Amino acid sequence: MANYNVDCRVGLGKGRTAVFEVNGSATAIGTTSSNPLDVNSGDTITFRRTTNSGGDAQVSELNNFTNNASMVLTISAPNVTRTTSTAGLDTVKLVNAGGAGTEIDYYYINVQSVNSGPNSFNIPNIVNASLSTQYESSSVQMTGITGTLTASVSGQGSPQLEVNNSGTWTTSASITNNQYLKIRLTSPSGNSQTHTATVTVGGRSDTVTITTIPTSGQGTDTGSASAAYGLEVYDVNGSTKVLSPSTRYITLMQEPSAVTISAGVTTTVLQDMTGLTSSNSTLTFLDWANLVVTVSRVSNGFQLTNSFSSGSYTVYPLIVRF
Secondary structure, three states: OOEEEEEEEEEOOOOOEEEEEEOOEOOOOOOOOOOOEEEEOOOEEEEEEOOOOOOOEEEEOOOOEOOOOOEEEOOOOOEEEEEEOOOEEEEEEEEEOOOOOOOEEEEEEEEEOOOEOOOOOOOOOEEEEOOOOEEEOOOEEOOOOEOOEEEEEEEOOOOEEEEOOOOOOEOEEEEOOOOEEEEEEEOOOOOOOEEEEEEEEOOEEEEEEEEEOOOOOOOOOOOOOOOOOOOOEEOOOOOOEEEOOOOOOOEEOOOOOOEEEEOOOEEEEEOOOOOOOOOOEEEEEOOOOOOOEEEEEEOOEEEEEEOOOOOEEEEOEEEEEO
């Protein structure tokens, strides 16, 4: 935060005076309403009684300061520092304390809000995406913003962002506290490939990835469950049936690929759900940490909802049909 000095010169007797000055000038910045001193909220201003003053300087009407009580600058205590707070134009009043209030001058201070924030945010990654397809992320509410910040996105897959469901997609836009942000980007043209985009809001950033489906393991043919026709294969003993049309097999719909799940974030593992039901398919995991994850079916895949309150974990989901 910055500090500014404002001098207060007062005089007694004939030709009593009360004048605000900056570096000895009574016409410097802040001495007129058309040319106020611009400061940020949180900056400090030191009001100083000049050594050539002939009396006490009373400063009042400090409306945009954390402490707005009047102050009197004396020979023994000539300087007082105050901190600015609320945004707006403040007209500070100077009176010659020994002149019955007849000598008055004003100093103009324009307090501006400091843009800050946001709180940390996380836009979910997208996995098992189709090739060369544009996807939208879920909306994330931005909190902890003071003032107005700029949100921007860059990276692979021609990323764009949208603020507060405005319908306008762009690479940069203004955003304020509690508004929502989402992005869209296009998946790579090859299997098992990833595009990465970086979203920046104020002083914080988040990396979002979109990864395409693996090259193999995408078959959906499980064969017929009818025993009325088809090939039957017997073991060498001639009586044990090892293959028939009624044999059920587990078919791997997707190769295991890393998915990061974070606290408070719902992740969707994308999958074409055509023909897949709770009786013939499921999502499981290659390995487990000590986690509890709820798996739900949605129209475009399986949704993972975690129950932990902090941190993030990498899992390897498998979608199988049986």
